[in-house]
Amino acid sequence: MERERKTKPCPFCGEEILADAVKCRWCREFLTEDENALPTSHHAGTAPSLNRAAPRPAAEAAPKSALPAETLSVRPSLWEMAGTFFAAVLFAALGICLMVWPFEKYLSDPSRSQPSVQTVLRAADWAGAVILLVAVMRAAYRVLYLKSIFYQISPDRIEWNRGIFNRKVDNIDMFRVIDIKLRRSLMDCLLGIGKITLMTRDETDPVFEFEKIRRPREVYDYIKAASLAADRKQGVVHLE
Numbered sequence: 001m002e003r004e005r006k007t008k009p010c011p012f013c014g015e016e017i018l019a020d021a022v023k024c025r026w027c028r029e030f031l032t033e034d035e036n037a038l039p040t041s042h043h044a045g046t047a048p049s050l051n052r053a054a055p056r057p058a059a060e061a062a063p064k065s066a067l068p069a070e071t072l073s074v075r076p077s078l079w080e081m082a083g084t085f086f087a088a089v090l091f092a093a094l095g096i097c098l099m100v101w102p103f104e105k106y107l108s109d110p111s112r113s114q115p116s117v118q119t120v121l122r123a124a125d126w127a128g129a130v131i132l133l134v135a136v137m138r139a140a141y142r143v144l145y146l147k148s149i150f151y152q153i154s155p156d157r158i159e160w161n162r163g164i165f166n167r168k169v170d171n172i173d174m175f176r177v178i179d180i181k182l183r184r185s186l187m188d189c190l191l192g193i194g195k196i197t198l199m200t201r202d203e204t205d206p207v208f209e210f211e212k213i214r215r216p217r218e219v220y221d222y223i224k225a226a227s228l229a230a231d232r233k234q235g236v237v238h239l240e
Contacts (some may be wrong), residue, residue: 072153072222076146076211079191084142091135098128149211153219153225155238158198158208172208174223174230188212195218217220 006019013027023030103124143166150161159171177200184194194216198208213219 022187063187072219074151074153074210074213074215074219076149077191077193077214078146079193080146080212081139081142082187082191083185084139088139092132095130095132095135096126098124098131100128146211151210151213153222153226155229158223160208162201170204172198172200172202172205175234177223177227177230180220180223180227182216188216194220196223198223 007016008019010027010029011013011031012029013024015024015026017024021031022029030223052143053206059110101124103121116206144164148162148164148167152159152161157171157172157173159169161167161169177198179199181197182194183197188194193212196210196213196216196219198205198210200206200208202208210219
């Protein structure tokens with residue numbers, strides 16, 4: 001009949017182990033004692049304590065570049081108006097040509113009465129003046145509108161201020177952002193601007209577009225990191 005082997009509780013985990021064991025099979029501690037005959041843990045320097053959170057695996061480790069605590073303030077770039085300015089210059093040139101072009105040289109026909117020629121000249125002047133005024137006013141309004149837009153981006157939300165005579169303020173919570181896209185044409189890359197589009201679960205702005213802004217890649221990375229951090233904070237999981 002096999003002799004019953006003596007056991008004892010492990011001084012570290014309390015599990016039953018053999019009395020002559022030198023290492024616990026459960027907690028992997030070596031059963032050594034210090035000069036005061038007290039058990040000494042070989043894992044004390046590395047094992048997580050009850051009052052300290054265990055280190056996260058590498059896959060779950062926080063990103064190296066933490067989000068800045070302050071908000072990111074962004075305004076649209078006037079370089080976005082390159083096409084608008086070009087069109088305004090063309091229409092302004094057309095209006096000026098209508099006002100200064102010597103139409104009387106081509107209308108000097110004896111069959112036409114002098115009042116009819118004057119009517120055509122006045123009509124050309126008025127048409128040129130209207131085209132010139134509309135081109136200038138449209139460009140000026142676009143400049144004022146872009147100057148009135150102001151974005152404030154924080155780790156929690158995006159605030160959008162705009163309006164010339166009637167100011168409006170809207171905001172989108174970061175955890176509502178589903179996807180983010182950055183679009184840059186060749187000219188945008190040369191000018192250092194870009195347009196950012198957000199797909200969100202916000203009922204007011206399901207698709208939110210930034211006007212073309214400077215440092216678009218920096219803003220894109222900031223919003224991407226902030227939205228992921230907000231999802232983890234709120235426990236939000238976006239289902240496609």
